[in-house]
Amino acid sequence: MSEWATMPLRAALAIRGAAVGPLRRSLIRLTRRTPVPPTWPAPAGRHPVGVRDAVISGLGPAPSDGVIRIWYPAVAGTGADPRPYFGGPEEQRTMVRGLRSTLSRRGVRALGARRTASRPDASPSAEDAPVVVFSHGFTGFVGQNTHLCEHLASSGYVVVSVAYPGAAAAIAAPGGSERVMTATERRRLTSPEFVRTIAALLSARTSTEEDAALARAATVDVLAAENARWTRHLSGVLDALTPPESRARRVDEVTARLLDAADWSRLALAGMSFGGSTSANLAQVDPRVSAAINLDGLQQGELLRLRDSRVPMLVMSSAGSRLRSGRVVTDLHYEAPGSRAEVRRVLVPDARHYAFTDLVGFGTGAVRRLLDLGTVDASRMLRLVADTTLAFLDATLRPVAAAGAGREDRR
Known part of the structure; x- marks a missing residue:
């Protein structure tokens, strides 16, 4: 298919994007109901949860290039009041600018004002906690899976969420530095080559095609260039945070002490969408990593196609990733033919892509369809992702955990 031949599909995608966004925003503005649930689901673990935002120096020219958010087991009764989803007024304004084209100003403000279960700068309560480094998706944001991260922290994990500059909808750094994704950055993956490939995949009528x-x-x-950029950034985060002497130089003193108490020899990478693919790719080549989780990400590159993963993998997929043959887009990854690699696959047939984020609880009816959430019940989906992830991590990072379920789980 030539570049000229892709023009109708590219035009159709552009027209759909131009129509869906305003329609979704209008529906959010017009509905009388609040677009988010009135309460925040409490994490199920036994620990209260602390949270801290920090900046890793040297990851880029601006402080916003090194933003991380850390959730951790905390001492009860310590820390500030529970954190609003988008923090203070400065972060709220930044996130409105970054997400208003998706959720409308009203929707972003409603989402951002929700009180989470995390208490800023609470005293840490657990030592030698395993570490999970989380990566958001393309056009996502550092807190897009706050419910999952709180659930893991309440269960005894330290979770470090990474913001990807130029790929996050918006980043607000402590101290006021910010970065909002531009329209050009949002469009950079939609090349003629990408459109040709997606067109071939959607029109395929056989497994061979x-x-x-x-x-x-x-x-x-x-996609290859984006994958390389994300992998470099995530690797740079691990280089900065894994060695104690580097932590002492690259983050503030309070954050360094918090991370010093964790057990970095038990490290997992997890991510959603492009962040899930990046997590799997880096886990394949980085000996510091013991497990990886891909939440509904199209796996990038050839590194893991028809090859065994070096580490145990959890792969959760939505109905949107299912092909005409009934397979999902990652079924040809993480395992060589005939192997018995440690891969657990979970398909959630009534969920779609963004149901793997906190947005699963956003809106009703047509708004949910336009946000690509599917028909899955929000509370059920949040519990499913959190519980499945925790069970997998316990089985791989905690030797006393119960053995995981079977290799294939189609729900």
């Missing part, structure tokens, strides 16, 4: 399209998807130039 799907295999060929998925193989081509692994070599799309813009």
